[in-house]
Amino acid sequence: MVHYPDFPHPTKINQKLKFSRGYFENTLDKSERYKILRYSTNIIGWNSKLTDIALHDINKDHPIDVASRQRCIELLEKHDHSEKKITLEIGCSNGNLISNFQEINKYNYVGSDAQSPRIMDLARLYSNIPFIEFDLIKNPFLESTFNNIVMLNVLEHIENDQLALDNVFKILEKNGLLIIEVPAVSFLYDDYDKQLLHFRRYDMKNLIDKLINSGFMIEKKTHLGFMVFPFFFITKLINKIFKKKVEIIKMANISDNIVLKVLFKIEKKLSNFSLPFGVRCYVCARKK
Numbered sequence: 001m002v003h004y005p006d007f008p009h010p011t012k013i014n015q016k017l018k019f020s021r022g023y024f025e026n027t028l029d030k031s032e033r034y035k036i037l038r039y040s041t042n043i044i045g046w047n048s049k050l051t052d053i054a055l056h057d058i059n060k061d062h063p064i065d066v067a068s069r070q071r072c073i074e075l076l077e078k079h080d081h082s083e084k085k086i087t088l089e090i091g092c093s094n095g096n097l098i099s100n101f102q103e104i105n106k107y108n109y110v111g112s113d114a115q116s117p118r119i120m121d122l123a124r125l126y127s128n129i130p131f132i133e134f135d136l137i138k139n140p141f142l143e144s145t146f147n148n149i150v151m152l153n154v155l156e157h158i159e160n161d162q163l164a165l166d167n168v169f170k171i172l173e174k175n176g177l178l179i180i181e182v183p184a185v186s187f188l189y190d191d192y193d194k195q196l197l198h199f200r201r202y203d204m205k206n207l208i209d210k211l212i213n214s215g216f217m218i219e220k221k222t223h224l225g226f227m228v229f230p231f232f233f234i235t236k237l238i239n240k241i242f243k244k245k246v247e248i249i250k251m252a253n254i255s256d257n258i259v260l261k262v263l264f265k266i267e268k269k270l271s272n273f274s275l276p277f278g279v280r281c282y283v284c285a286r287k288k
Contacts, residue, residue, distance in 0.1 A: 002108050002128075003084065003108070004018070004019045004086065004108060004110065004130055005086060005145050005146075006018055006027065007019070007024060007037055007130075007132070008140055008141060008142065009026065010037065010038060010039050010140070015027070015028055017034070017037060019130040022035070022127040022128065023035060024036075024037045024130065035120065035123050035124075036116065036119050036120055036123045036131045036132065036133060037130070037131070037132040037133070038116060038132075038133045038134075039132065039133060039134035039135075039138070039140040040114075040133070040134050040135040040138040040140065041114055041115060041116065041133060041135060042114035042115070042135035042136075042137065042138075043114075043115065044159065045157035045158055045159065045197050045199065046093075046114070046115060046157055046197055047197065048115075048117065050196065050197065051093055051094075051115075051117075051118055053248060053249060054093075054094050055094065055118075057249045057252075057253075058248075058249065058252045058253070058256075059252075059253075059256050060094065060096045062252065062255070062256045063255075063256065063260040063261045063263075063264045064224065064225055064228075064255075064260070064264065064279060064280070065096065066264070067224055067225075067264045067267070067268065068152055068153075068181055068224060068280070068282075069096065069097050069100045069152075070100075070268070071181075071224060071271065071282060072097065072100070072150055072152060072179050072181075073100050073101075073104065074271065075177075075179050075219075075220060075284040076107070076148060076150075076177065076179060077104070079177055079219050079220070079284055079286070080147065080148055080177050081175070082147035082148070082173070082175070082176070084108060084147055085106060085107045085108055085147055085148070086107075086108045086110065086145070086146050086147045086148070087101070087107045087108065087109050087110065087146065087147065087148040087149070087150065088110045088111075088112060088145075088146040088148070088149045088150070088171070089109065089110070089111050089112065089149075089150045089151075089152075090112050090113075090136060090149060090150065090151045090154055090168075091112075091113055091114075091151060091152065091153070091154035091157075092111035092112060092113055092119075092122065092131070093113045093115065093118040093119065093122075094118075095111075095118075095122050095125070095126075097150065097152065098111065098122070098126060098129070107148070109129055110129070110130050110131075110132065110146070111126075111129060111130070111131045111132070112131065112132045112133065112134060113133060114133065114134065114135045114136070115133070116133045119131050119132075119133050136158065136164045136167050136168070137158065137160055137163055137164060137167070139167040139170060139171065141170070141171045144170070144171065144172060144173045144174065144176070145171055145173070146171055146172055146173065146176060147172075147173050147176050147177070148172075148176060148177045148178075148179070149168055149171065149172055149176070149177070149178050149179070150178075150179045150180075151168070151178070151179070151180045151181070152179075152180075152181045153181055153182065153183070153280075154180075155180060155182050155202075156182050156183055156193075156198040156199060156200055156201065156202070157197055157198065157199065158199070159199050161199070161200075161210065162210055162213065162214070165210055165211060165213075165214040165216075166214045168214070169214045169215045169216065169287055172287045173287070174287060174288070175286060175287065175288065176286070176287045177219070177284060177285070177286055177287075178211075178216065178283075178284070178285045178286075178287070179283075179284055180207075180211075180282075180283050180285065181224065181280050181281065181282050181283075182201070182202045182207060182280065182281050183198065183201045183202065183279070183280055183281075184201060184202060184203070184204070184223060184225075184277070184278055184279055184280050184281045185201055185203065185233070185236075185277075186200060186201045186202060186203050186206065187201075188201060188233070188236040188237065188240060189201045189240075190236055190239045190240045190244075190246070191239060191243065191244065191245055191246050192236075192239060192246040192248065192251060195246065195248055196248065202281050203281075204221060204223070204281050204283075207281050207283060208221060208283070211283065211285045215287065215288075216285035216286065216287060216288075217285065217286045217287075217288050218283065218284075218285050218286075219284040219285060219286050220274070220283065220284040221274055221281075221282070221283045221284075222271075222273070222274045222275045222278075222282050222283075223275040223276065223277055223278025223279070223280065223281060223282060224267075224275075224278050224279060224280040224281075224282050225264075225267075225278040225279025225280055226267055226270070226275040226276075226277065226278040227263040227264065227266055227267045228260060228263050228264075228279065229277055229278050229279060232279050
């Protein structure tokens with residue numbers, strides 16, 4: 001039987017809500033219940049247009065995204081030693097990681113996002129999973145709640161990224177894990193990133209410094225897209241130098257090809273190594 005934590009009430013101090021039979025129920029008033037739990041929203045750094053593109057125009061099994069989800073599960077299974085395994089995904093609107101968690105069936109998954117329309121769709125589709133809407137900058141959790149937190153391609157959409165990481169640290173239980181992925185190489189920030197509403201790209205050192213400043217200890221650091229990086233670097237550099245306007249859908253579909261799939265299969269065999277560069281920075285950090 002899944003045992004989720006009690007969730008703080010969005011408006012009533014010292015009251016809790018428990019997730020049961022597909023709804024959040026007030027532990028003091030059973031008549032009060034919600035399909036999703038709403039704390040706060042944030043419409044900066046993402047919009048409905050990007051959600052529609054992600055859901056309808058880009059293959060959810062794009063090679064780099066498949067590799068990203070696989071790496072997430074691998075790191076959790078290797079480094080997570082908690083008993084309850086309550087795992088919060090921050091930025092779950094595409095819903096793609098949920099099936100990976102369901103396949104292994106040992107993590108008590110909680111989905112969250114800062115915008116609600118897609119969250120409601122997911123709550124209807126996965127009625128046995130709790131979904132919450134909250135802005136990480138306005139952290140509603142006043143105590144440590146989760147064993148693991150997953151943030152794949154989320155931090156770059158948050159303007160105050162240091163505060164966001166500080167709040168992740170507060171939400172995690174002692175010895176809890178943060179699995180985080182962000183776009184790599186700050187120098188390559190271009191029109192494509194602007195259209196995706198990225199505030200920045202990251203260098204690994206910069207990301208590690210921010211994690212350490214928040215109190216984390218680094219368990220594993222590596223890159224994703226090591227094998228394809230030369231092609232990526234040249235393309236981004238051309239876009240940057242010539243200030244090319246980039247079509248998000250076109251770029252994503254061009255890179256969704258058999259060559260990329262083969263290169264990521266080769267890269268998977270190198271997963272035990274800390275790859276020195278790539279398309280995305282990938283880090284597993286622990287709260288000590």
